[in-house]
Amino acid sequence: MTRSALPIASTRLTKANWPVVRAVAWRNVRLRYKSSLLGFVWTLLNPLLFLLIFLLIFSEAFPQVPNYPVFALSGLIFWSFFATTSAHIMGALVENSAVLRSLAVPPMVFPLGQLLAGLFNLCMSFIPFALILHLFGREPHITDLLVIPVVLCYAAFVMGISVALAALNVYFRDIGILWNALLPAFFYVTPIAYPADLIPDRLRWIVELNPLYHFIAAFRTVLVEGMMPRSEAWLVLLGLAVLASLLGSWLYRMLRPGFIANY
Amino acid sequence: MIELKGVAVDYFVQRHGFRSIKSYITSFGSKRLLERKRILHDIDLSIGRGECFGIIGRNGSGKSTLLRLLAGILEPTEGTADIRGRVAPMLALGVGLEPELSGWENVHLCRLLMGHDASSQPRVKAYVRSFSGLSDEELAMQVKRYSTGMMARLGFAIATATDPEVLLIDEVLAVGDVAFQQKCYERIGELKRNGCTIIFVTHFLSEIQRICDRAACMELGTIVKVGSTHEVGLYYHGILGISA
Numbered sequence: 001m002t003r004s005a006l007p008i009a010s011t012r013l014t015k016a017n018w019p020v021v022r023a024v025a026w027r028n029v030r031l032r033y034k035s036s037l038l039g040f041v042w043t044l045l046n047p048l049l050f051l052l053i054f055l056l057i058f059s060e061a062f063p064q065v066p067n068y069p070v071f072a073l074s075g076l077i078f079w080s081f082f083a084t085t086s087a088h089i090m091g092a093l094v095e096n097s098a099v100l101r102s103l104a105v106p107p108m109v110f111p112l113g114q115l116l117a118g119l120f121n122l123c124m125s126f127i128p129f130a131l132i133l134h135l136f137g138r139e140p141h142i143t144d145l146l147v148i149p150v151v152l153c154y155a156a157f158v159m160g161i162s163v164a165l166a167a168l169n170v171y172f173r174d175i176g177i178l179w180n181a182l183l184p185a186f187f188y189v190t191p192i193a194y195p196a197d198l199i200p201d202r203l204r205w206i207v208e209l210n211p212l213y214h215f216i217a218a219f220r221t222v223l224v225e226g227m228m229p230r231s232e233a234w235l236v237l238l239g240l241a242v243l244a245s246l247l248g249s250w251l252y253r254m255l256r257p258g259f260i261a262n263y
Numbered sequence: 264m265i266e267l268k269g270v271a272v273d274y275f276v277q278r279h280g281f282r283s284i285k286s287y288i289t290s291f292g293s294k295r296l297l298e299r300k301r302i303l304h305d306i307d308l309s310i311g312r313g314e315c316f317g318i319i320g321r322n323g324s325g326k327s328t329l330l331r332l333l334a335g336i337l338e339p340t341e342g343t344a345d346i347r348g349r350v351a352p353m354l355a356l357g358v359g360l361e362p363e364l365s366g367w368e369n370v371h372l373c374r375l376l377m378g379h380d381a382s383s384q385p386r387v388k389a390y391v392r393s394f395s396g397l398s399d400e401e402l403a404m405q406v407k408r409y410s411t412g413m414m415a416r417l418g419f420a421i422a423t424a425t426d427p428e429v430l431l432i433d434e435v436l437a438v439g440d441v442a443f444q445q446k447c448y449e450r451i452g453e454l455k456r457n458g459c460t461i462i463f464v465t466h467f468l469s470e471i472q473r474i475c476d477r478a479a480c481m482e483l484g485t486i487v488k489v490g491s492t493h494e495v496g497l498y499y500h501g502i503l504g505i506s507a
Binding site for chain 2: 099100
């Protein structure tokens with residue numbers, strides 16, 4: 001079992017780390033609803049509860065939206081993945097500092113574990129969503145499967161942005177505080193609870209500049225309208241995913257040497 | 264076998280406070296936000312297979328950083344570090360234990376975090392059960408309900424479950440009662456007899472003299488003395504200004 005003369009850097013993520021990533025992801029899934037009576041059921045209940053609140057507040061406000069509940073729930077599922085996963089990934093390095101300081105684990109294990117846990121919860125929330133779609137009389141359609149590439153691009157985007165934040169957060173905890181303050185602002189700026197065409201044309205460019213808008217639009221095209229996004233839309237999603245991943249990996253690589261002294 | 268040649272380690276430390284960020288921004292990034300600090304320098308060390316090696320030194324002399332380097336958590340900024348064999352780092356007891364999960368779940372998770380695969384599971388389970396002295400009922404319980412002692416026993420059991428080739432210990436045995444310490448020393452002795460290389464960091468000379476063959480004394484980020492535990496002990500007392 002002698003390891004050949006390795007350079008000492010075993011802290012880069014390799015394929016061999018997959019079991020650790022999986023175990024950490026599973027831990028995160030378990031911990032989210034640990035010690036609550038309903039436990040896992042909350043994954044399913046949470047979006048429904050939010051939906052109820054939305055319906056009470058907004059359903060009269062947007063009469064032009066057909067099937068407002070479906071519209072709102074698709075937005076909520078989409079949003080809660082972004083809000084919770086980005087916040088969790090951002091804190092993943094700092095929160096596991098004790099482990100990272102005393103075991104030779106690649107730091108990336110923890111952000112990845114949070115991403116996978118977030119994706120798992122996203123998949124789970126598709127269950128009540130499918131149920132509601134069914135109640136509103138929408139038939140399943142083959143284009144529904146396009147949600148998979150949309151979610152993959154979205155996950156890469158969220159991961160890229162959040163890893164950049166996580167790396168910065170090691171040095172400046174202000175990042176975490178700032179992000180939590182900014183999240184609600186993103187929620188209101190992005191057409192999640194309201195339709196995008198409500199925004200006057202002269203402010204349209206703000207919406208177009210918002211990366212989240214493009215993801216939610218594609219998400220709704222596929223799941224609510226049951227259509228295929230146009231090829232320009234795909235290009236935008238892919239471009240955003242690649243850009244965010246590059247940003248994340250660049251900042252992570254640059255800042256990693258100093259992690260150990262600043263956790 | 265461990266071979267360190269001309270090793271130096273730098274840390275990048277944030278210059279604290281808003282002022283540093285302000286001056287960073289107003290200088291458009293030309294001033295550095297992070298300061299490079301040399302933590303270890305000019306380290307040459309060679310430890311043979313099966314040796315039990317003690318490292319002593321004052322607070323902040325670089326002992327823990329050296330251990331992190333040996334554990335593979337850090338890379339040398341300069342020089343070369345060659346460590347052969349499976350390393351079991353015990354830089355803190357019970358690190359990675361998740362309070363909300365059960366004892367068994369933690370065994371699984373921590374073993375993976377330590378870089379072991381899941382294949383040796385049954386043997387690990389048997390060992391954990393016998394070393395920790397925890398009942399099956401306790402091991403199925405959430406770790407947050409454990410006492411500090413139970414946690415330490417579980418932590419030590421997880422770290423030493425499969426025979427490592429290199430065991431790194433950083434003052435972790437200070438926790439726990441005398442009986443627990445006794446048990447840990449017995450296990451360390453057993454590993455040593457099986458040919459495991461042990462590197463033991465502590466403030467206490469008596470512990471080093473109890474189990475180590477050789478020792479080193481660290482001061483201000485480098486190794487200032489290597490020799491028998493007796494020689495190093497005298498040297499260390501010299502630094503501290505205590506007459507032996």
